[in-house]
Amino acid sequence: MGGPLIYNQGLAVSPSKIETICSLLFSKYGQPQWKGGRDPLSELIATILSQNTSDRNSHRAFLNLKRRFPTWEEVQKATQGEIAEAIKVGGLSAQKANRIKSLLGRIYQEEGVLDLSFLAKMEVNQVQRYLLRFKGVGPKTAACVVLFSLGKPSMPVDTHILRVTKRLGLVPHRASAVQAQAALEGFLPSPLIYPLHLCLIEHGRKICKAKRPLCADCVLRGECDYPRKNEFTKKKT
Numbered sequence: 001m002g003g004p005l006i007y008n009q010g011l012a013v014s015p016s017k018i019e020t021i022c023s024l025l026f027s028k029y030g031q032p033q034w035k036g037g038r039d040p041l042s043e044l045i046a047t048i049l050s051q052n053t054s055d056r057n058s059h060r061a062f063l064n065l066k067r068r069f070p071t072w073e074e075v076q077k078a079t080q081g082e083i084a085e086a087i088k089v090g091g092l093s094a095q096k097a098n099r100i101k102s103l104l105g106r107i108y109q110e111e112g113v114l115d116l117s118f119l120a121k122m123e124v125n126q127v128q129r130y131l132l133r134f135k136g137v138g139p140k141t142a143a144c145v146v147l148f149s150l151g152k153p154s155m156p157v158d159t160h161i162l163r164v165t166k167r168l169g170l171v172p173h174r175a176s177a178v179q180a181q182a183a184l185e186g187f188l189p190s191p192l193i194y195p196l197h198l199c200l201i202e203h204g205r206k207i208c209k210a211k212r213p214l215c216a217d218c219v220l221r222g223e224c225d226y227p228r229k230n231e232f233t234k235k236k237t
């Protein structure tokens, strides 16, 4: 993958750097393949439940909701308090219950059915625009539905991806998660987005940790300015 430098919000990123990072990460963690996901409405609700909580608790909240109300029609007919009670293990249950109830009400009003399977036929930017109209659905939540449910290229940026891509110089140091998502979606080759997303999260959890990144053990060290800059900063102080 040769080619000219990509100017990403003023930051120059070479395609060969992206290729090398992907190749090193895939050698270390494997190259995950998308093998299908939940239907889009289930993914959307699961992602709302995952906001501001751990994976474990959001998974438990989703299972509890489905156990209490096996269909989305039953969730729509339930009161906000009943939904909140079912999902309370995930935290912020009143807010999330309100969002889920209003989301289901609006989808039913607009589509006449609680099913978002039609999103699979739309372009990525159309799906994003459709989902962003709902209260509580931001770019990251919309990207999760696009990537995990539809298997299409969109890059949800969580705390691990934001930190690792900044340290690697793929996105500007001051970029917000939303800006980083737009930048990464703008220059990453589509087939690499799903495997890179998963590998960057694993790398962020295991090696490129928030407080003390394990740079000496990192396969990306040769592609990363962070250790050199940090040593320089330490020497100056």
Ligand code: SF4
Pocket: 164, 167, 168, 207, 208, 209, 213, 214, 215, 216, 218, 219, 220, 221, 224, 225, 226, 227
């Ligand atoms: S070299 Fe250090 S800062 Fe750079 S990606 Fe690896 S662990 Fe993170």
